Amino acid sequence: MADMTGTPRDTFRLSQLLYDARYRSMTIQVIAAMLLMLSLAWLVDNTVQNLAALGKDFSFRFLWTTAGYDINQQIIPFSSQDTHARAALVGILNTLLVAFMGCILATVIGVLAGVLRLSKNFVVAGIMTFYVEAMRNTPLLIWILIVFAVMTEATPQPRDFREGGGASMILWDSVAISNRGVFVPKPLWGEGSGLVVAVFLLSIAAIFILRRVARKRQEQTGEQLPVFRLSLALFFIPALLAFFVMGQPITLEMPELGGFNFVGGIQIRNSLIALWLALSLYTSAFIAEIVRSGILAVSRGQTEAAFALGMQPNRTMQLVILPQALRVIIPPLISQFLNLTKNSSLALAVGYMDVRSTLGGITINQTGREIEGILLLGTFYLIVSLIISSAMNYYNSSVKLKER
Amino acid sequence: MKKSIFLGTLAVAGLAAGLASAQTLADVQARGSLKCGSNEGLAGFAFPDANGNMQGFDVALCRAIAAATLGDAQAVEFVPLTSQTRFTALAAGEVDVLVRNSTWTFTRDNDLGLDFVGVNYYDGQGFMVRKDLGVSSARELDGATVCIQTGTTTELNLADFFRVNAISYEPVPVATNAEGQQQYLAGACDVYTTDISGLAATRATFENAGDHVILPEVVSKEPLGPVVRHGDNAWGDIVRWTLFALLAAEEHEITSANVREIASAATDNPEINRMLGTEGELGQKLGLSSDWIVNVISSVGNYGEIFEAYIGENTPVGLARGLNAQWTNGGLMYAMPFN
Ligand SMILES: N[C@@H](CCC(=O)N[C@@H](CS)C(=O)NCC(=O)O)C(=O)O
Numbered sequence: 001m002a003d004m005t006g007t008p009r010d011t012f013r014l015s016q017l018l019y020d021a022r023y024r025s026m027t028i029q030v031i032a033a034m035l036l037m038l039s040l041a042w043l044v045d046n047t048v049q050n051l052a053a054l055g056k057d058f059s060f061r062f063l064w065t066t067a068g069y070d071i072n073q074q075i076i077p078f079s080s081q082d083t084h085a086r087a088a089l090v091g092i093l094n095t096l097l098v099a100f101m102g103c104i105l106a107t108v109i110g111v112l113a114g115v116l117r118l119s120k121n122f123v124v125a126g127i128m129t130f131y132v133e134a135m136r137n138t139p140l141l142i143w144i145l146i147v148f149a150v151m152t153e154a155t156p157q158p159r160d161f162r163e164g165g166g167a168s169m170i171l172w173d174s175v176a177i178s179n180r181g182v183f184v185p186k187p188l189w190g191e192g193s194g195l196v197v198a199v200f201l202l203s204i205a206a207i208f209i210l211r212r213v214a215r216k217r218q219e220q221t222g223e224q225l226p227v228f229r230l231s232l233a234l235f236f237i238p239a240l241l242a243f244f245v246m247g248q249p250i251t252l253e254m255p256e257l258g259g260f261n262f263v264g265g266i267q268i269r270n271s272l273i274a275l276w277l278a279l280s281l282y283t284s285a286f287i288a289e290i291v292r293s294g295i296l297a298v299s300r301g302q303t304e305a306a307f308a309l310g311m312q313p314n315r316t317m318q319l320v321i322l323p324q325a326l327r328v329i330i331p332p333l334i335s336q337f338l339n340l341t342k343n344s345s346l347a348l349a350v351g352y353m354d355v356r357s358t359l360g361g362i363t364i365n366q367t368g369r370e371i372e373g374i375l376l377l378g379t380f381y382l383i384v385s386l387i388i389s390s391a392m393n394y395y396n397s398s399v400k401l402k403e404r
Numbered sequence: 405m406k407k408s409i410f411l412g413t414l415a416v417a418g419l420a421a422g423l424a425s426a427q428t429l430a431d432v433q434a435r436g437s438l439k440c441g442s443n444e445g446l447a448g449f450a451f452p453d454a455n456g457n458m459q460g461f462d463v464a465l466c467r468a469i470a471a472a473t474l475g476d477a478q479a480v481e482f483v484p485l486t487s488q489t490r491f492t493a494l495a496a497g498e499v500d501v502l503v504r505n506s507t508w509t510f511t512r513d514n515d516l517g518l519d520f521v522g523v524n525y526y527d528g529q530g531f532m533v534r535k536d537l538g539v540s541s542a543r544e545l546d547g548a549t550v551c552i553q554t555g556t557t558t559e560l561n562l563a564d565f566f567r568v569n570a571i572s573y574e575p576v577p578v579a580t581n582a583e584g585q586q587q588y589l590a591g592a593c594d595v596y597t598t599d600i601s602g603l604a605a606t607r608a609t610f611e612n613a614g615d616h617v618i619l620p621e622v623v624s625k626e627p628l629g630p631v632v633r634h635g636d637n638a639w640g641d642i643v644r645w646t647l648f649a650l651l652a653a654e655e656h657e658i659t660s661a662n663v664r665e666i667a668s669a670a671t672d673n674p675e676i677n678r679m680l681g682t683e684g685e686l687g688q689k690l691g692l693s694s695d696w697i698v699n700v701i702s703s704v705g706n707y708g709e710i711f712e713a714y715i716g717e718n719t720p721v722g723l724a725r726g727l728n729a730q731w732t733n734g735g736l737m738y739a740m741p742f743n
Contacts, residue, residue, distance in 0.1 A: 351554075
């Protein structure tokens with residue numbers, strides 16, 4: 001056969017798979033993949049065999065049977081006659097609640113601590129360094145237990161609030177801090193309160209519009225509107241007006257002692273508070289470091305240039321440094337939010353009924369469906385993590401350098 | 405070629421898994437010790453003594469099984485398990501037998517891939533409150549905060565009791581008995597609920613045990629007993645008949661003090677002879693030595709001795725025999741005949 005290129009083609013020999021650099025990496029990868037598949041197959045098969053030896057099958061039908069247990073913190077109504085699936089949902093909502101609250105508080109504390117750690121004031125910077133190191137270098141579980149122990153041991157029991165018990169409610173008898181949780185007034189939505197809420201939401205929208213108008217105006221004329229004071233007025237005045245015009249439709253139900261415990265109001269359980277505070281404090285230490293490194297990553301020349309233009313330090317931070325620092329901050333921040341969400345599964349340590357405690361705890365225990373339950377649990381955390389990171393990635397791409 | 409390796413591996417793995425499940429006795433004897441799933445610490449039932457040796461009513465059954473299978477009641481490795489982890493640990497083969505205040509229920513026997521082989525304590529669920537709350541019946545507990553160990557039968561009974569009586573409560577889940585005790589004593593819950601034996605045992609460790617009462621209502625049946633994995637019937641038989649041996653020994657008044665003497669020569673009671681190996685070969689049929697029951701009774705005593713030593717009326721736990729008396733005394737303890 002005529003060979004157009006003129007170079008003789010070698011015949012392929014099997015040993016080339018190992019000795020020929022062109023093929024070697026391919027060979028290794030194929031072998032590694034086969035070994036991986038084999039061990040996976042072995043794991044699955046072993047599990048199936050062992051389940052069969054124990055007389056167990058693999059099925060998710062248990063989700064639709066009666067749960068039989070009660071859950072104290074319910075965002076949606078739940079009774080022991082509901083299904084395991086609903087119990088899992090109640091747990092999921094509790095997980096999301098503490099994760100959401102935790103991410104917000106952790107960010108607030110973290111940004112504060114990060115900025116303050118850069119303070120020129122020696123004492124402030126020192127305290128913040130101590131805070132960050134103490135939080136970062138002790139296990140989270142210990143913080144959860146410490147906060148919980150303080151909440152149960154250092155606060156009075158509900159019965160101490162009785163006559164002569166030595167404890168009393170705070171804020172004009174509206175809030176009780178007890179070792180079963182904090183009891184706060186509960187809003188009762190009377191007739192016409194929908195309108196008040198609508199007015200309030202509209203004024204929030206108005207605040208956003210105001211800010212946009214103000215920015216446009218500044219860009220065009222250079223004139224600055226008193227945005228902050230106007231926003232404050234918009235926030236309070238229309239809603240309060242509507243409230244009184246409608247005849248005060250929203251009232252408060254105060255917590256009161258009755259029987260064994262406080263009745264009425266909203267009970268924020270100690271388990272939620274302990275888990276929330278501990279998760280937030282712990283994660284905030286990592287966020288503080290991220291914020292600090294983000295700010296330090298913006299070159300000093302930027303600050304000097306802004307000062308040279310006559311900008312005040314506050315505005316320099318707000319308009320020059322932070323927008324640039326954000327680009328460095330966001331990606332690692334995402335992983336802190338993911339960590340916080342997954343760490344919330346330590347909830348059982350304080351008896352907080354998150355999804356790990358309901359689906360991954362009591363349900364598995366009552367039904368014996370370990371593999372199914374843990375699979376569902378893993379899938380849930382995976383989905384939540386993917387959602388959080390895609391939302392944050394979206395935000396990240398909106399603040400990152402736009403190449404034009 | 406790829407396919408045949410794959411199938412070969414599957415077959416080997418399958419065989420290994422199949423073999424592993426059906427030879428607990430051989431595993432125990434090869435290891436030279438019994439792995440017993442036990443409590444993390446419950447006065448009277450499972451607790452370390454001053455020398456760090458595990459002692460207690462449930463512990464004694466573990467030691468009896470070790471004496472029967474290995475001839476040495478000390479050859480036990482205790483694995484402390486929480487109520488949530490116990491059944492998984494047993495199913496996964498981390499322990500050979502579980503003796504941990506565990507209630508025999510339909511679901512556990514059938515859905516969890518486990519087998520209950522007997523009852524060593526007939527119990528029921530109760531409620532403990534502070535005396536000064538002035539509560540005299542569980543029906544007065546409307547609105548109370550109740551501490552409850554998760555992963556127990558008591559969780560379901562509690563929900564049922566309050567629902568049926570149309571009263572409300574706030575459950576506070578705790579992971580271990582120690583945590584429940586701490587929360588209860590701190591007043592974070594008004595009521596602690598679990599098996600009455602567990603309440604009595606927990607109360608026995610309080611500084612002022614007299615300030616707490618166990619309410620009269622018994623809201624469930626809690627037959628507590630040893631558990632093994634489903635599928636190894638020979639091992640299940642060994643555990644079951646070790647328990648029966650403890651009971652039968654009490655019935656025949658064979659004690660740790662007199663067992664060796666009775667076993668030294670055949671008596672005129674054929675059942676005693678068969679038990680102690682002076683007649684027939686019952687031990688061999690279980691794959692054990694012929695003096696297996698002699699070993700058991702001489703090292704841990706009979707059921708009555710164990711009861712009185714750890715949880716009886718002369719101990720701090722102070723439980724009466726009640727349902728746990730021999731059938732000849734109006735109780736439910738009844739060993740099947742050694743024939
Ligand atoms: N019998 C019930 C409850 C068993 C249980 O967990 N009992 C408690 C108190 S009686 C216990 O042993 N706790 C000891 C510990 O947590 O270490 C069951 O099997 O679910």
